[in-house]
Amino acid sequence: MSVQLAEVIAVLDAAYPPGLAQSWDSVGLVCGDPDDVVESVTVAVDATAEVAATVDPGGLLLAHHPLLLRGVDTVAANTPKGALIHRLIRAGSALFTAHTNADSANPGVSDALADTLGLTVEGVLDPLTRGPDTDKWVIFVPTGHADAVRAAAFAAGAGHIGDYAQCSWSVAGTGQFLPLDGSSPTIGTPGSVEQVSEDRVEVVAPARLRADVLAAVRAAHPYQEPALDVLPLAPLPADVGIGRIGTLPRPVRLGDFVEQVRGSLPQTSWGVRAAGDPDAPVSRVAVCGGAGDSLLASVARAGVDVYVTADLRHHPADEHRRASGVALVDVAHWASEYPWCAQAAALLRDHFGAALPVAVADLRTDPWNIEPQTVRGIS
Numbered sequence: 001m002s003v004q005l006a007e008v009i010a011v012l013d014a015a016y017p018p019g020l021a022q023s024w025d026s027v028g029l030v031c032g033d034p035d036d037v038v039e040s041v042t043v044a045v046d047a048t049a050e051v052a053a054t055v056d057p058g059g060l061l062l063a064h065h066p067l068l069l070r071g072v073d074t075v076a077a078n079t080p081k082g083a084l085i086h087r088l089i090r091a092g093s094a095l096f097t098a099h100t101n102a103d104s105a106n107p108g109v110s111d112a113l114a115d116t117l118g119l120t121v122e123g124v125l126d127p128l129t130r131g132p133d134t135d136k137w138v139i140f141v142p143t144g145h146a147d148a149v150r151a152a153a154f155a156a157g158a159g160h161i162g163d164y165a166q167c168s169w170s171v172a173g174t175g176q177f178l179p180l181d182g183s184s185p186t187i188g189t190p191g192s193v194e195q196v197s198e199d200r201v202e203v204v205a206p207a208r209l210r211a212d213v214l215a216a217v218r219a220a221h222p223y224q225e226p227a228l229d230v231l232p233l234a235p236l237p238a239d240v241g242i243g244r245i246g247t248l249p250r251p252v253r254l255g256d257f258v259e260q261v262r263g264s265l266p267q268t269s270w271g272v273r274a275a276g277d278p279d280a281p282v283s284r285v286a287v288c289g290g291a292g293d294s295l296l297a298s299v300a301r302a303g304v305d306v307y308v309t310a311d312l313r314h315h316p317a318d319e320h321r322r323a324s325g326v327a328l329v330d331v332a333h334w335a336s337e338y339p340w341c342a343q344a345a346a347l348l349r350d351h352f353g354a355a356l357p358v359a360v361a362d363l364r365t366d367p368w369n370i371e372p373q374t375v376r377g378i379s
């Protein structure tokens with residue numbers, strides 16, 4: 001039983017849809033041939049030289065961080081990243097990255113972090129809005145003609161909501177019009193006000209089908225000038241996006257929670273630091289794997305007690321603390337995303353079983369590697 005790289009990519013793309021990646025990001029296959037057989041998969045946060053050295057010949061390195069993000073004009077083997085690419089290609093190995101798409105996906109990077117910290121996830125901290133590009137059509141049809149108009153709209157592609165087709169809503173009412181000179185009304189005569197029993201028929205349709213639906217409705221509608229409204233619908237928040245909000249099984253002191261974070265994540269020289277009242281009770285927690293500075297404003301509005309993320313800088317943290325009572329817990333970037341490796345590994349193991357050995361790279365790729373020997377007091 002052999003597994004092709006293309007099959008692995010299909011599973012990863014389904015779990016971490018590339019369409020969820022930020023516009024500046026670079027995700028997907030970096031090197032490797034989708035038609036090749038994959039011998040094994042190694043999952044890591046970073047594609048470092050040390051990690052690449054652990055990848056089996058013919059293996060796939062699945063990394064969270066892109067290796068080549070900004071414009072690249074060489075992969076020469078005498079450059080650090082070029083050497084890594086050469087090493088992989090020479091060994092028949094591949095590199096695939098799932099970055100901000102894995103951050104936003106559900107479950108994604110922050111779900112893995114939340115699970116590790118013992119949180120029950122309740123929602124997305126910064127939900128993506130899914131632009132449905134959907135129109136609501138409101139069509140006024142004289143009684144007796146509504147079925148024909150509905151059928152025409154459905155045939156043109158209207159009426160789909162999720163796994164349901166031919167969706168429509170209608171109510172009976174009274175329409176009124178005054179046919180002017182030169183008109184040729186289906187009902188009534190020019191010069192006299194006409195009141196007609198009509199149905200108000202509502203359906204949704206993709207905005208790209210606007211011309212098709214209009215042509216179909218006009219063709220099926222008995223009136224010379226059908227009355228209708230086309231309303232673009234606002235996008236709704238989706239269950240995907242950056243960061244998660246979760247709850248602890250029971251409230252704990254902030255100081256104890258910080259210790260819980262320290263004990264749950266792999267050790268780093270960066271360590272775990274926190275800002276807040278150590279005795280304040282915390283139960284609702286926001287988390288964001290990776291650098292979470294940019295979500296501080298969302299955190300302040302989220303109704304949480306504490307925010308766990310990485311790479312919090314002096315000024316954003318200081319500004320936040322002046323304006324918000326939400327405590328901050330800052331952990332190493334690598335440590336905050338490392339739990340995702342197990343999530344991605346489990347995804348592939350569940351799908352391919354014994355046909356594809358999957359391992360999480362057992363290397364700390366946090367760039368900070370020297371532990372402080374002693375902490376000197378500052379007075």
Ligand SMILES: [Zn+2]
Binds near residue numbers: 065289290291333337
């Ligand atoms: Zn990251």
